[in-house]
Amino acid sequence: MKAKSPEAHHMNNGPRTKDPGGATVGWTAWGTGTVGVTKGETLRMCTVNVGSFPTVVLCGLWSNPALVQDSFTLQPGESRCCDVSADDVPKDLFDRLGRVQVRGFVRSSSKTVMANVELFDSGTGRTSIVLPLQELRC
Numbered sequence: 599m600k601a602k603s604p605e606a607h608h609m610n611n612g613p614r615t616k617d618p619g620g621a622t623v624g625w626t627a628w629g630t631g632t633v634g635v636t637k638g639e640t641l642r643m644c645t646v647n648v649g650s651f652p653t654v655v656l657c658g659l660w661s662n663p664a665l666v667q668d669s670f671t672l673q674p675g676e677s678r679c680c681d682v683s684a685d686d687v688p689k690d691l692f693d694r695l696g697r698v699q700v701r702g703f704v705r706s707s708s709k710t711v712m713a714n715v716e717l718f719d720s721g722t723g724r725t726s727i728v729l730p731l732q733e734l735r736c
Contacts, residue, residue: 626709628731632699633717635684640720643702644679647672649710656705657713661691661698672711683720702731 635641647653651674658667665682672678682700691698702715713731718724 625705625707626711627734628704628706628711628713629734630702630715630729630731632701633715633727633729634697635682635687635700635717636697637684638720639726640681640683640718641700641702642679642681642716642718643704643713644677644716645672645704645706645711645713646677647674647708647710648712649708650674651708651710653706653708653711655707655711658703659700659715660703661687661700665700685720704731 633641641659643657643659645655645657647655652671654669654671655678656667656669657680659665659680659682665687666680668680670678684698687698693699702713704711704713714728715731716728717726719726
């Protein structure tokens with residue numbers, strides 16, 4: 599999976615894996631509810647492999663449509679982040695108050711992946727909220 603918009607920014611430039619398609623049976627999924635993002639803010643989602651074996655991760659930040667999607671392999675102890683800046687989101691996705699609702703989603707071949715989303719001021723870097731992703735029970 600690749601970034602859907604040129605504005606999406608990946609914090610790390612490691613090797614990407616090819617999308618395994620339907621080969622995700624038995625994988626673990628995590629997600630968040632929506633987080634409101636407004637002009638001057640950035641939503642960052644980070645994943646980390648806390649296990650002792652490499653694991654494949656599929657992740658994305660969504661607002662119908664997807665703002666960023668990616669897939670990669672995390673080595674033990676490795677982390678990877680991706681950002682969505684509200685300033686780069688298409689204007690038609692914002693509500694009348696100037697907010698866009700974004701949610702994070704991760705699927706992994708192992709339960710040893712942890713993830714969170716962080717909302718921060720793009721100018722100052724000051725964090726306003728950090729939310730851990732919750733395991734989804736489908």
